[in-house]
Amino acid sequence: MSTRFPLTLVLWLVIVFLIGPFLIIVAASFSAGETLAFPPQGFSLRWIFKVFTVESFRESFVTSMILAVGGTLVALVLGIPAAYAMSRYRLPFSETVRTVVSAPVIVPGIIVGLALLRYFVVPVGIPITLALFLAHTALVLPYAVRVVSASLANLRSDIEEAAVLLGSSRLGAFFRVVLPNIRGGILSAFILGFVTSFNQVPVSLFLSGPGIRTLPIDMLGYMEIVFDPSIAALSALLAFLSMGIVLMAERFLGFSRYV
Amino acid sequence: MSDPAYLSLEKLRLSYGDTVAVEGLDLAIGKGELVALLGPSGCGKTTTMRAIAGLLSPIGGTIRLDGADITRVAANKRQIGLVFQSYALFPHLTVFDNVAFGLKLKGITGNALREKVEAGLKSVGLANYAARKPPELSGGQQQRVALARSMVMEPKVLLLDEPLSNLDARLRLDMRTELQRVQAETGVTMIFVTHDQAEALALADRIVVMRDGRIEQIGTPEDIYNRPVSRFVADFVGFENVYAVRDGALHAEKGRVPFTGTLPPVAGLAFRPRHVELGAGPLSGIVRGVSFAGGTREYVLEAAFGMVKAEADAALPAWSLGEAIAFDLPLAHAAPLERD
Missing domain, CATH: 3.40.50.300 (P-loop containing nucleotide triphosphate hydrolases)
Structure with missing residues (x-):
């Protein structure tokens, strides 16, 4: 017991600091009061309903969804062949490609955002919407490559040769034999990419402007003007959405194997 | 065909x-x-x-x-x-x-x-x-x-x-x-x-x-x-004792095999362990290894010209480690090699 006591203490501290703020937000969203406060004043569902009536939330939610789904899909379309090539062939620049591809994970988001804005959007003059989309794709790409690589590493390459000797083309073998066997990895990469993109703040902050903003940025903007519990309600809803997706992924795919 | x-x-x-x-x-x-x-x-x-x-x-x-x-x-x-x-x-x-x-x-x-x-x-x-x-x-x-x-x-x-x-x-x-x-x-x-x-x-x-x-x-x-x-x-098919034939003499790793008789015009001669005759013959060696292999007993002999692997019926009495035995490499059973 004595040796386990510090460990138990640490565990509880972790729970308190990780789950605690989340519980406070959830509690605050049921408040009946006019301002964001804890402990909540009274009980009502009005702030939860209000979330759905705010026009800008609806717009930025759609923007975030498009960025998260579209960006992740594009990242996968680029990342799967890249991961495949790196796992199956000894390429001269494999290591360089791997480093470049994982750079967005290592470099702080605020720097990525600033760099994209200052040296890409402003001088080149590409539309901010496109820049935002490209930025999200780039941010998700490392996850796509890494997770797909992990699942390719578990797949023997001789099954492709077997498929070829049974009459399939090389490309056909990829679709018939490789893809079905890395489906779990691809879905996991998609979910991870989706969640990463959806919750992204620093990069989006630099690339949002009038007419285009992601949901987290919109929430920041909302809080500067209005200080009602609807922001807590929205935060709680998003947290549950993310958790739901990850739990389902774990349940059906064994998500944690790939990540 | x-x-x-x-x-x-x-x-x-x-x-x-x-x-x-x-x-x-x-x-x-x-x-x-x-x-x-x-x-x-x-x-x-x-x-x-x-x-x-x-x-x-x-x-x-x-x-x-x-x-x-x-x-x-x-x-x-x-x-x-x-x-x-x-x-x-x-x-x-x-x-x-x-x-x-x-x-x-x-x-x-x-x-x-x-x-x-x-x-x-x-x-x-x-x-x-x-x-x-x-x-x-x-x-x-x-x-x-x-x-x-x-x-x-x-x-x-x-x-x-x-x-x-x-x-x-x-x-x-x-x-x-x-x-x-x-x-x-x-x-x-x-x-x-x-x-x-x-x-x-x-x-x-x-x-x-x-x-x-x-x-x-x-x-x-x-x-x-x-x-x-x-x-x-x-070597690959189990001839454990392979010797080169040069200048009418049989050469092992450590020297000449004191072989009496005429050698055929080949590059080498190979003997399976079971073709080594133990107990009598012009050659001699000391038993350095012996192991029971079911029907046979396998011996490793140390001769002056190198190690020889031999085999004998397990029903025969066994020689023990350190014992000196006379043996022979009978030419009749040797496989002639075209190349060394």
């Missing part, structure tokens, strides 16, 4: 990365033959097999099959089957769909497909396993699925990579029988790669012994076993 050169390799050169793995290989294989490519790892046997399958492009030479030059024909158009050492079954497909894979690509569907797949599975004794997935099968069963998957395609040549090496002793015998049966029933030309001389001797009509990317000897199992042409082949 109506067609002596159903499959022929002519001056085949193969590289593996930057190194040349096979240099100027010439080999003709008859229709319906069962040929073993035998050699230690790195001898080029697997590389040769991959080139026949079309998984590797030669850097020189020609491969002909059934009268046509297939050197540049893509692997998926060659009608050559390959049973991989790891079996390479498709883990996401059932046994049925694994076997149906190639047939579907040929455009066979419906009842015709089902009949062919079922017949294929039945022939390897796995008719009841059609709905299983490969990971649920034992290694031996997986291999039979792989065999059925290749055989339903009615390949012109069936290649097998180390077909018995992953199986335990009892399954080895089953699979050996299985392969001989398949060969007898279908008359398919089979080439298998192995590093195990016993496997090659037991199964093949003809053995191709390879060394460093070249053919060292081609012959029937009897030829290879009894009449090795070189020290390399002799």
Whole structure:
């Protein structure tokens, strides 16, 4: 017991600091009061309903969804062949490609955002919407490559040769034999990419402007003007959405194997 | 064997990365033959097999099959089957769909497909396993699925990579029988790669012994076993005592063998342990090792010219360690080597 006591203490501290703020937000969203406060004043569902009536939330939610789904899909379309090539062939620049591809994970988001804005959007003059989309794709790409690589590493390459000797083309073998066997990895990469993109703040902050903003940025903007519990309600809803997706992924795919 | 050169390799050169793995290989294989490519790892046997399958492009030479030059024909158009050492079954497909894979690509569907797949599975004794997935099968069963998957395609040549090496002793015998049966029933030309001389001797009509990317000897199992042409082949098939013949004398690693008599005009002589006569003779050695091997007892003798491996009937009384024994290397039993 004595040796386990510090460990138990640490565990509880972790729970308190990780789950605690989340519980406070959830509690605050049921408040009946006019301002964001804890402990909540009274009980009502009005702030939860209000979330759905705010026009800008609806717009930025759609923007975030498009960025998260579209960006992740594009990242996968680029990342799967890249991961495949790196796992199956000894390429001269494999290591360089791997480093470049994982750079967005290592470099702080605020720097990525600033760099994209200052040296890409402003001088080149590409539309901010496109820049935002490209930025999200780039941010998700490392996850796509890494997770797909992990699942390719578990797949023997001789099954492709077997498929070829049974009459399939090389490309056909990829679709018939490789893809079905890395489906779990691809879905996991998609979910991870989706969640990463959806919750992204620093990069989006630099690339949002009038007419285009992601949901987290919109929430920041909302809080500067209005200080009602609807922001807590929205935060709680998003947290549950993310958790739901990850739990389902774990349940059906064994998500944690790939990540 | 109506067609002596159903499959022929002519001056085949193969590289593996930057190194040349096979240099100027010439080999003709008859229709319906069962040929073993035998050699230690790195001898080029697997590389040769991959080139026949079309998984590797030669850097020189020609491969002909059934009268046509297939050197540049893509692997998926060659009608050559390959049973991989790891079996390479498709883990996401059932046994049925694994076997149906190639047939579907040929455009066979419906009842015709089902009949062919079922017949294929039945022939390897796995008719009841059609709905299983490969990971649920034992290694031996997986291999039979792989065999059925290749055989339903009615390949012109069936290649097998180390077909018995992953199986335990009892399954080895089953699979050996299985392969001989398949060969007898279908008359398919089979080439298998192995590093195990016993496997090659037991199964093949003809053995191709390879060394460093070249053919060292081609012959029937009897030829290879009894009449090795070189020290390399002799070592490989169990001649433990191999001596060079130079200037009319027999040379071992540490010096001349004091051999009386006339030596034949050959490059070397090889003696199996069981051909060493113990107990009498002009040579002598000290027993440095003795082990019981069932029917026989194996001895390691230290003679002045080097170590000699010998064998004697286990029913005879044993010599013990450190004892000096007289022995003889009878010329009548020696295998003459053309090359050292």
